Amino acid sequence: MDVRERVAVVTGASSGIGAAVAVELARRGATVVAVARRADRLEETTAACRRHTSDSFARPTDVGAPGACRELADEVAARLGRVDIVVNNAGISPGEDPRRRALADADAIMAVNFFGPVALVDATLPGMLERRSGSIVNVTSVSGYVPAPGEPAYGASKAALSRWSHGLAVDLHGSGVHVGVMSPGPIDTEIWGHGDNTYRGKLYPASVVATAIARMIERETVHATVPRQYGAVGAVYPLLGRPIRWGVRKYASHQER
Ligand code: NDP
Numbered sequence: 001m002d003v004r005e006r007v008a009v010v011t012g013a014s015s016g017i018g019a020a021v022a023v024e025l026a027r028r029g030a031t032v033v034a035v036a037r038r039a040d041r042l043e044e045t046t047a048a049c050r051r052h053t054s055d056s057f058a059r060p061t062d063v064g065a066p067g068a069c070r071e072l073a074d075e076v077a078a079r080l081g082r083v084d085i086v087v088n089n090a091g092i093s094p095g096e097d098p099r100r101r102a103l104a105d106a107d108a109i110m111a112v113n114f115f116g117p118v119a120l121v122d123a124t125l126p127g128m129l130e131r132r133s134g135s136i137v138n139v140t141s142v143s144g145y146v147p148a149p150g151e152p153a154y155g156a157s158k159a160a161l162s163r164w165s166h167g168l169a170v171d172l173h174g175s176g177v178h179v180g181v182m183s184p185g186p187i188d189t190e191i192w193g194h195g196d197n198t199y200r201g202k203l204y205p206a207s208v209v210a211t212a213i214a215r216m217i218e219r220e221t222v223h224a225t226v227p228r229q230y231g232a233v234g235a236v237y238p239l240l241g242r243p244i245r246w247g248v249r250k251y252a253s254h255q256e257r
Pocket of ligand 1: 011012013014015016017018035036037038039041061062063064065089090091092093112139140141142143183184185186187188189190191192
């Protein structure tokens with residue numbers, strides 16, 4: 001899909017990958033609705049988008065709150081006429097304690113990382129199908145394919161989103177609506193400060209994911225891992241029958257436990 005003059009809703013646009021995606025899509029000519037909870041940070045993203053597309057705006061929203069994604073979609077449709085592109089990027093990795101609160105952690109993480117994207121698709125897909133045109137990109141993670149220490153529910157939420165998105169891509173084949181799954185490796189963003197994990201491996205800039213997402217929409221590809229070599233880890237892991245120890249060593253807090 002050519003992103004020029006399209007309406008793109010980007011969640012998690014107040015920082016990291018989402019902020020970079022929002023500006024990249026605006027730079028390529030899309031009007032961007034920047035979504036997240038922190039209004040002040042969203043305004044920074046929107047100001048950068050408006051340099052390219054003047055109708056871009058910020059819409060503070062908690063995507064995990066019941067009914068919030070439908071209200072968001074209705075407001076965008078009322079202001080801009082339609083939603084052409086959805087980038088479900090908002091996500092949390094808050095630090096988990098599966099020994100003491102497995103259900104509470106899973107509940108909170110799934111609400112944002114899995115049910116948030118499903119709710120936004122639920123609210124925007126009928127319009128896309130009617131127009132026989134649209135693009136949905138869901139941001140998963142290499143952690144959805146290879147478990148990382150300290151984040152079992154996070155990994156599960158990303159695995160669920162990945163499998164659901166691939167299923168949706170199959171169901172929507174030929175409908176005119178593209179579904180893409182973007183699976184980033186370790187990216188240098190604020191998400192690493194939210195839990196108790198300190199990652200010691202190489203971190204890549206958010207811009208590499210932003211460029212890859214823009215290309216994914218333009219070329220209508222179904223799956224990409226960025227950086228690409230992390231895709232091989234996901235493919236090989238199920239064949240090993242044991243944990244990948246090198247991954248564990250890169251997480252400082254778990255090595256020290
Ligand atoms: P950041 O923490 O920088 O960004 C997360 C974004 O999600 C923020 O804009 C945050 O904004 C938003 N967000 C969190 N909760 C909600 C909510 N309830 N409602 C709306 N927005 C919310 O991290 P990243 O940029 O790294 O994360 C972006 C995506 O990339 C996530 O889905 C993450 O899982 C995924 N990812 C990241 C990797 C990495 O190494 N960085 C690796 C693999 C995947 P606010 O707090 O203002 O609401």
